[in-house]
Amino acid sequence: MTESADDVRTRPAAGDVAALTARLRADYGERVVTSHAVREQHGHGEGLADAALPDVVVFPHGNEEVAAVVRLCSATRIPVIAFGVGTSLEGHVAALYGGVCLDLSQMNRVLEINAEDLDCRAQAGVTREQLNAELKGTGLFFPIDPGANATLGGMASTRASGTNAVRYGTMRENVLGLTVVTADGRIVRTGSRARKSSAGYDLTRLYVGAEGTLGIITEVQLRLYGIPEAISAAVCQFPDLKSAVDTVIVATQLGIPVARVELLDGVQMDACIRYSRLDGFEARPTLFFEFHGTEAGVREQAQTIQSLAADHGGSAFQWASAAEDRSRLWKARHNAYYAVLALAPGRQAFATDACVPISRLTECVLETQADVATTGLVAPIVGHVGDGNFHLVILFDPGSADERARAEALARRVSLRAIAMGGTCTGEHGIGVHKLDALVAEHGDAVSLMQTIKRALDPHDIMNPGKTVPMPGRG
Amino acid sequence: MAEAALAELQERVRAAAAERRPLRIRGGGTKDFYGQALAGEVLDTRSLSGIVSYEPTELVVTARAGTPLSEIEDALAARGQMLAFEPPHHGDGTTLGGVVAAGFSGPRRASAGAARDFVLGVRIVDGSGGALAFGGRVIKNVAGFDVSRLMCGALGTLGVLTEVSLKCVPRPRVETTRVIDCDAGEAIRRINEWGAKPLPISATCHYAGRLWLRLSGAAAAVQSAAGTIGGSDVGASAPWRGLRDQVHDFFRPACEGRATLWRLSVSSTAPWTDFGGDMLIEWGGALRWLIPRAPVDAAALRAWAQQHGGHATLYRGPDKSAGAFQPLSPAVLGLHQRLKAVFDPQGVLNRGRLYAGF
Ligand SMILES: Cc1cc2nc3c(=O)[nH]c(=O)nc-3n(C[C@H](O)[C@H](O)[C@H](O)COP(=O)(O)OP(=O)(O)OC[C@H]3O[C@@H](n4cnc5c(N)ncnc54)[C@H](O)[C@@H]3O)c2cc1C
Ligand SMILES: Cc1cc2nc3c(=O)[nH]c(=O)nc-3n(C[C@H](O)[C@H](O)[C@H](O)COP(=O)(O)OP(=O)(O)OC[C@H]3O[C@@H](n4cnc5c(N)ncnc54)[C@H](O)[C@@H]3O)c2cc1C
Numbered sequence: 001m002t003e004s005a006d007d008v009r010t011r012p013a014a015g016d017v018a019a020l021t022a023r024l025r026a027d028y029g030e031r032v033v034t035s036h037a038v039r040e041q042h043g044h045g046e047g048l049a050d051a052a053l054p055d056v057v058v059f060p061h062g063n064e065e066v067a068a069v070v071r072l073c074s075a076t077r078i079p080v081i082a083f084g085v086g087t088s089l090e091g092h093v094a095a096l097y098g099g100v101c102l103d104l105s106q107m108n109r110v111l112e113i114n115a116e117d118l119d120c121r122a123q124a125g126v127t128r129e130q131l132n133a134e135l136k137g138t139g140l141f142f143p144i145d146p147g148a149n150a151t152l153g154g155m156a157s158t159r160a161s162g163t164n165a166v167r168y169g170t171m172r173e174n175v176l177g178l179t180v181v182t183a184d185g186r187i188v189r190t191g192s193r194a195r196k197s198s199a200g201y202d203l204t205r206l207y208v209g210a211e212g213t214l215g216i217i218t219e220v221q222l223r224l225y226g227i228p229e230a231i232s233a234a235v236c237q238f239p240d241l242k243s244a245v246d247t248v249i250v251a252t253q254l255g256i257p258v259a260r261v262e263l264l265d266g267v268q269m270d271a272c273i274r275y276s277r278l279d280g281f282e283a284r285p286t287l288f289f290e291f292h293g294t295e296a297g298v299r300e301q302a303q304t305i306q307s308l309a310a311d312h313g314g315s316a317f318q319w320a321s322a323a324e325d326r327s328r329l330w331k332a333r334h335n336a337y338y339a340v341l342a343l344a345p346g347r348q349a350f351a352t353d354a355c356v357p358i359s360r361l362t363e364c365v366l367e368t369q370a371d372v373a374t375t376g377l378v379a380p381i382v383g384h385v386g387d388g389n390f391h392l393v394i395l396f397d398p399g400s401a402d403e404r405a406r407a408e409a410l411a412r413r414v415s416l417r418a419i420a421m422g423g424t425c426t427g428e429h430g431i432g433v434h435k436l437d438a439l440v441a442e443h444g445d446a447v448s449l450m451q452t453i454k455r456a457l458d459p460h461d462i463m464n465p466g467k468t469v470p471m472p473g474r475g
Numbered sequence: 476m477a478e479a480a481l482a483e484l485q486e487r488v489r490a491a492a493a494e495r496r497p498l499r500i501r502g503g504g505t506k507d508f509y510g511q512a513l514a515g516e517v518l519d520t521r522s523l524s525g526i527v528s529y530e531p532t533e534l535v536v537t538a539r540a541g542t543p544l545s546e547i548e549d550a551l552a553a554r555g556q557m558l559a560f561e562p563p564h565h566g567d568g569t570t571l572g573g574v575v576a577a578g579f580s581g582p583r584r585a586s587a588g589a590a591r592d593f594v595l596g597v598r599i600v601d602g603s604g605g606a607l608a609f610g611g612r613v614i615k616n617v618a619g620f621d622v623s624r625l626m627c628g629a630l631g632t633l634g635v636l637t638e639v640s641l642k643c644v645p646r647p648r649v650e651t652t653r654v655i656d657c658d659a660g661e662a663i664r665r666i667n668e669w670g671a672k673p674l675p676i677s678a679t680c681h682y683a684g685r686l687w688l689r690l691s692g693a694a695a696a697v698q699s700a701a702g703t704i705g706g707s708d709v710g711a712s713a714p715w716r717g718l719r720d721q722v723h724d725f726f727r728p729a730c731e732g733r734a735t736l737w738r739l740s741v742s743s744t745a746p747w748t749d750f751g752g753d754m755l756i757e758w759g760g761a762l763r764w765l766i767p768r769a770p771v772d773a774a775a776l777r778a779w780a781q782q783h784g785g786h787a788t789l790y791r792g793p794d795k796s797a798g799a800f801q802p803l804s805p806a807v808l809g810l811h812q813r814l815k816a817v818f819d820p821q822g823v824l825n826r827g828r829l830y831a832g833f
Contacts, residue, residue, distance in 0.1 A: 115671070228673045445607055
């Protein structure tokens with residue numbers, strides 16, 4: 001096809017899709033699925049789950065197969081949407097223009113574990129829990145733990161983070177290299193096992209977070225960490241939000257390497273107490289801590305934090321050093337989203353993702369709570385407080401257009417408030433399709449350069465079209 | 476004043492672009508030795524100087540690209556903070572823009588992360604003279620493509636950095652250096668073994684039969700690690716400052732132009748290999764500096780580095796005919812050319828500094 005990238009993106013011609021499907025069937029047999037149920041399941045992620053179905057779902061098994069499918073799609077400008085396990089929250093995987101969904105979940109082999117080098121290489125469809133299960137016995141672990149059991153390819157593509165970003169960083173810092181299939185179907189390796197990224201431009205960083213709009217990640221090289229000799233967890237409750245946040249600010253400035261610190265507001269704590277049957281806690285602003293290190297180091301960190309918390313009116317620490325107690329506490333945190341849903345059966349929820357400079361965090365959260373109060377909606381707050389990132393989990397009645405509109409308006413105000421405070425509309429979930437306008441509000445002119453990058457690396461606009469960067473003249 | 480300097484810089488880039496005339500971006504000019512031959516009229520960034528904001532509570536500093544690195548480091552030190560990647564510099568000349576453009580990191584790299592890991596946001600002037608901002612001042616930001624990190628190590632070929640926001644860290648409360656006598660093979664084995672443990676090792680160096688390890692952190696953790704590692708305390712004679720700024724004796728022949736310096740970036744467990752010359756090992760084994768006695772076969776050296784997961788840079792030397800940087804595969808080169816065309820369609824910025832042709 002000869003159309004240029006400036007052409008308006010439309011759905012591909014039905015004949016082209018039929019021809020492609022026939023060709024894919026011939027090559028991959030039962031790994032090509034067109035049933036409505038499977039297409040429906042691949043047409044949406046979590047969050048505001050408005051589906052847009054792909055025409056066909058393919059389950060590739062290796063780099064070459066992915067490249068071959070992309071080349072076929074490129075020839076007739078048929079969209080290609082990479083799919084991990086579909087836990088992304090901003091409409092990332094919706095097939096806005098139909099096309100081929102490449103479900104990478106069968107590319108699920110861990111290819112190498114280099115224990116001494118503290119790295120590993122895995123296919124994109126390996127999930128984070130699977131990787132950690134396979135690391136058992138090596139004394140190593142992969143720390144990034146978003147609240148869902150996502151694939152490594154999906155996590156790289158959304159630049160995901162978990163609860164311990166302050167200590168271990170996010171996907172951005174922990175992906176050493178990638179194998180990528182480019183929009184013209186070439187297989188490219190970026191980065192290397194060496195600690196410094198390879199010679200030339202840091203292409204790894206460009207594909208990490210590109211949400212499948214520049215290429216398909218087929219393999220990831222990741223940094224691993226030694227399992228700490230000692231781990232302990234503690235929970236501390238505060239009279240108000242500011243005291244909790246201030247405790248974390250002081251700790252950060254002292255350089256105390258807290259592995260995890262999570263903030264739950266009173267409403268969220270209430271939900272968690274009921275859902276996870278936590279005893280001995282009140283519905284007040286609460287910090288969950290975890291400390292990693294040597295026995296001596298952990299003891300020292302914990303003591304320092306405990307006295308800081310006390311200075312800020314915090315309650316006595318509730319400790320959990322035994323593995324079961326720790327995992328029970330953290331499970332309660334990880335299940336926060338489900339705890340919120342349980343508050344109002346029949347409602348749906350979606351999360352905001354603002355991130356602000358930590359000195360503005362208290363202000364931003366308090367303004368946001370006041371804002372929530374005016375809407376009449378229920379929207380508890382959980383925050384990765386160490387990095388200024390917090391989520392409002394907004395409940396709404398899917399049957400009420402008005403309530404959904406109010407919920408979306410609230411979410412938009414949260415994004416704009418964060419941007420106005422020198423922060424971002426998204427600290428970890430990404431842009432997808434729901435935050436395109438917020439991206440423009442945040443980045444202004446720089447968006448046009450991002451568009452140029454998109455055009456340069458995907459001239460036919462086939463890679464997950466309609467996501468991440470708004471393309472002028474397109475849907 | 477800063478606005479006027481920025482406007483002037485934009486104007487110069489615009490004029491150069493109109494005539495497709497190459498510009499050579501220069502901060503302190505302390506790195507002129509690095510990369511391919513320099514071409515074009517000098518575009519000095521030092522008129523864009525000064526710290527724009529520094530909020531110790533945030534652990535974030537934002538400064539104009541022409542700011543001397545030493546000025547930034549002094550401001551941080553006054554509040555008990557530092558740049559975790561220990562950027563190399565020399566004298567007062569080194570600028571922030573140069574450090575980020577070169578993507579250089581010092582001894583703490585292996586434990587703390589690289590320069591790019593600390594870049595939160597940048598402002599640039601692209602090859603058409605447009606002023607653009609990417610990223611921001613928060614630790615986590617996943618809004619759109621990660622352009623700010625792409626600038627790191629691009630050696631100014633994608634844009635003139637005009638402002639950079641960096642994450643900084645508190646200085647470690649306690650720092651001590653241990654030294655152990657051992658050969659290079661043994662050093663590589665030991666540091667990799669220790670590297671997998673939760674020890675607060677913040678730098679390593681092996682040279683001339685001795686292994687230095689720096690421990691940084693809280694008192695108790697440092698003390699117990701010193702016990703695990705053994706060796707003796709070296710006090711003030713630790714090599715880190717000299718390594719960082721490459722004024723350590725090892726580098727002297729290369730800095731004085733009497734020898735060639737290769738930088739081998741490899742997997743930390745790559746076996747010690749004798750290339751016939753002097754070698755210094757940093758970054759837990761991942762960075763090996765080589766001053767060969769006799770001219771080496773560049774292709775063979777690069778093949779060795781590649782086999783061990785990395786690449787070899789002809790870092791310093793009178794003869795760069797072998798190319799400063801490891802050649803790129805055709806597909807990767809294609810991506811580079813396309814990105815260069817996005818940012819600098821007329822090819823004015825540091826043309827040929829990274830690779831011939833762009
Ligand atoms: C309950 C819950 C909690 C969550 N908590 C967090 C959290 O704490 N932190 C966080 O960061 N996120 C969180 N998320 C969001 C989500 O888990 C992450 O965005 C995750 O990285 C998505 O991975 P996935 O495998 O599900 O990818 P998908 O949803 O399948 O895909 C995500 C995006 O990446 C693209 N993609 C997927 N695989 C590839 C590939 N191999 N190559 C190129 N592009 C690809 C897709 O096209 C899509 O644009 C949460 C989600 C839920 C439902
Ligand atoms: C004698 C001596 C020896 C040294 N040896 C070493 C060494 O061996 N290893 C080492 O790591 N460091 C070394 N350095 C340290 C070096 O000074 C720093 O690493 C630093 O990167 C150079 O910064 P600069 O501001 O001087 O950059 P410059 O040399 O002015 O610039 C470096 C590169 O960045 C580009 N650039 C500069 N400013 C910008 C900008 N604002 N926007 C875009 N691009 C820009 C330049 O065009 C150039 O490509 C040495 C310094 C000296 C004086």
